[in-house]
Amino acid sequence: MWRILTLAVVSGLWLTAVLHAEPTKKVAPVKKSPPVSATAQPLALPTPLPAAQFQGRVREAYQTAADMPQVLAGLACYCGCDKSQGHRYLLDCFVDTHGSTCGHCVNEALDAHALFMTGTPPDEIRKFIDHKYGQ
Numbered sequence: 001m002w003r004i005l006t007l008a009v010v011s012g013l014w015l016t017a018v019l020h021a022e023p024t025k026k027v028a029p030v031k032k033s034p035p036v037s038a039t040a041q042p043l044a045l046p047t048p049l050p051a052a053q054f055q056g057r058v059r060e061a062y063q064t065a066a067d068m069p070q071v072l073a074g075l076a077c078y079c080g081c082d083k084s085q086g087h088r089y090l091l092d093c094f095v096d097t098h099g100s101t102c103g104h105c106v107n108e109a110l111d112a113h114a115l116f117m118t119g120t121p122p123d124e125i126r127k128f129i130d131h132k133y134g135q
């Protein structure tokens with residue numbers, strides 16, 4: 001008996017929460033869309049090499065660089081290419097062939113892509129990459 005009562009109360013609360021949450025949910029999508037691309041730098045980011053000239057995971061990584069350059073431009077590459085190649089950020093690894101010979105850069109890019117596809121915001125992606133690779 002108590003179980004049924006508890007269930008009824010819990011589902012009643014849940015329903016109330018859902019109904020109350022509804023109006024605020026409708027407002028959210030409007031807020032979401034503009035910021036990222038609107039605040040993107042006016043200066044053009046470097047263009048990655050065409051993904052079609054690579055194979056497998058390397059191709060996916062170059063495609064990622066082409067699809068979300070502003071995200072990769074916000075990430076550090078921890079393979080040491082900042083010193084050896086003068087790279088400023090992960091996107092630079094895919095502007096030349098460096099990314100095709102460096103598993104580190106490929107892994108970072110594919111991790112970033114996977115997070116991006118699940119809706120992770122760029123600053124959270126950066127935290128993840130810094131934590132996973134930056135040690």
Ligand SMILES: [Zn+2]
Nearest residue numbers: 077081093105
């Ligand atoms: Zn690199």
